[in-house]
Amino acid sequence: MPLNPTRSTDDCFAVILAGGEGSRFWPASRPDRPKQLLPLGSSRPLIQDTLERAEALVGPERVRVVAGGSLVGPLCSAAQGLTAERFLVEPQARSTGPALAWAAWEIEKQSPGAYMISLHADHVIHPLDGLVETVDRALAAARRGALVCIGIEPHRPETGYGYVQTGSVTGDRTWAARRFVEKPDLETAESYLAAGGFLWNSGIFVWRAAELLAAMRESTPEIAGAFPLLEAGDTEGYFSAVEPVSVDVGVMERSDSVEVALATFAWDDVGSWAALARTREADAQGNVMVGSGRVVDARRNIIWSEEGEVVLFDVDDLVVVRSGDVTLVTRRDAAPDLKKLVNRLRGDA
C-alpha cells in the first residue's frame, strides 16, 4: 500500500504526547530519561521513530509535542529534526485529557476548523503506510464530526490494554464505538478474543480540534471548567485548575460521537521490559539482547546492558538490565509489575 501523494492533510496537526515518566523501564528509564528516549522499538529512541511518523502524516510544520519543560532538551537531542518551537510545554503533568484539550485549543486558535491526530511518543508502529491508510479512514470519520479512536485487532488475550467494542458500521472498517472497557482480567480478555468485535484501544485518536473541545464542554466539566483560563491565556492556571482525567475516561467513554477505525498496522505500547520480546529481534533461543550480552544454555531472556557485558548461564525467562549504577534482575512475567518495585524502593530510601 503506497503512501498516497494526493491525500490532503493541510488542515491536520499531529500531537505527540511525550510526557510519560515510564517507571516500568527502571532502571534504564529515569525522570530525566523516560521511556520515549530509549531505543525500545528499534535501534533508535522511540521519540525519533514517532517524530518521523508524525512528519510523514502531516509534514514537520504541523507537528506539536506536549511534554514538561525538563524534557524539551533531552527530546530534541534524541530526535533528529525536533526543535523547541514544536513544543507545547506543560507546566505540570495532568494526564492526557487536559494536555489534549490544551493542544486542541492552541491548534483551533492557530487554524480554526483544523483536525488533529493524537499520538503517543512511546509506541511502536509499523509499517508506516498502514498508519497513513488508517489515519485517512479515521479522518474521513472525523470530517463527519466523529471523535475517532484507532482500534487494533487483538491477537492475544492481553490484560494490559483497554478494549473498545464496535457497534454499527459507519464507514470503511469504521464503527460506532459501543463501549470502552479498561484493562480486563484474563477470563474477560479471552472471551473478547473468542467473541470478536472487541479491539484494543491504541490511545491514538483523530478528531477536529473544535469537536473535542465541544465534547468536553458537554461532558467533561473537570477540564472544560478551566477553559476560561485558557481563554485568558493563563496556561499555568488552567493546569492547576483541571483534574487529571484521561481523555479515555473524560471524553471517549462519555461522548455519543465516538467511532473506532480498524488499524492496518501492527502496534505495541511497549508497556514493560517483556514487550521487547515483541518489538526487538531475538536469537534462536528467544533471547533479546540490547547492548553487550552473551548467553549459554539460556532461553527467552531479555538483556539490556548499557555498560559492560551481561552473561546468562542456564537461566530462562528473566529480564536483566544494567543501567547506570543499578543492575536489575526480574522475571519476564513480573516485569509489568515493575512500578510496584520502584515504589517499594522509593519507600525504602
Added chain:
Amino acid sequence: MPLNPTRSTDDCFAVILAGGEGSRFWPASRPDRPKQLLPLGSSRPLIQDTLERAEALVGPERVRVVAGGSLVGPLCSAAQGLTAERFLVEPQARSTGPALAWAAWEIEKQSPGAYMISLHADHVIHPLDGLVETVDRALAAARRGALVCIGIEPHRPETGYGYVQTGSVTGDRTWAARRFVEKPDLETAESYLAAGGFLWNSGIFVWRAAELLAAMRESTPEIAGAFPLLEAGDTEGYFSAVEPVSVDVGVMERSDSVEVALATFAWDDVGSWAALARTREADAQGNVMVGSGRVVDARRNIIWSEEGEVVLFDVDDLVVVRSGDVTLVTRRDAAPDLKKLVNRLRGDA
C-alpha cells in the same frame, strides 16, 4: 575446648596451598585474583583467615605458602602478616602431589624429622579450637608413622566432595582408611550418609615430611622419579619432569599407612557461588548479599556486587555477580558447573 598452651608443635610446619585459579567464582575470580583472595568465608579474604589458622597451629615462623610467582604480591597484600620469605614459589602449577612433595622436601631439609600440616588457602573452617584439637589427634597418628587425612562427618549427600571410608580404630576418633572415593553420584552419596562410616575428605593432611617422601618413593613414580632433580637443586627441572597427579590419587589411595582423623570443626571447601549460602549470613528470606543489593519478593538468592547496586525483584534461587565489566546471572543449582561456562566463553572469544 580451649587452645592447649602445653602442646608442642616446635617440630611442625604448616603448608598452605594457595595456587588455585578458581574459575568457579568467575567473574569475581580471575587469574590475578583467584578465589583465595576473595572474602568468601567472612568479610576478609579467605587467605587471611587461613593464614591466621596456620599461625595458631605452628607459629608464624613455620608457615609455608605454595603458589605461583604472580600470586606472591596479591597474597601478601590480601593477608596481613604474610611476607614473601614464607613462600615456596612454584615455577608452574602441577597439582597437589608435586607441590606437597616439594614442600616436604624443603621442610625435611631444613628440619629433619619434622611434621607438616597441609592446608588449602580457600577453605572455611571454624571454630579454630576444633581445628587445633583435631590436628593434635592427627599428629598423634602421624607420630606413629601414619599419613593422616582429616575427615568431616557428612551432613548432606554432597556430590561435590571426595569421601574416605573408615576401617579399624587406630586411636582417638582415628581409623585406618579403608578406601577413598572420588565425587560420587547422588544415589551413592545418599547411601554413604545412610550407612555411616564415610567421611568427607577435607584435603587437609598431617604427616611426617620424610614419611610422605618415603610413601612416594614406594608408590608414586610420577613424582618420586623427579626427586633427583630436587636433590640437585633444580626445582624448575623437577616441576617440568613430574606428572600433575593429586596427592589423593598419587599417595592416599595407594599407601597402606593412611589413617583418617575425625574433625571437630565445621568445614566447607567453598566450591562454588552456591556455597555462600552456607558460609555467609543470609537475610530472613535466605538471600545472601555481599556488596550493595536490595531484594523485593525474592528468596534464596546470592548477590555479589563489587560496584553499583544489584536489585532483585520476584526471583528465587539465583546467583547474580557484578564484578569488573561483567554481570553474571545463573541459578544456584548451576553454579557448580560454572567452569563449563568459563570454558565455553573462552572458546567463543
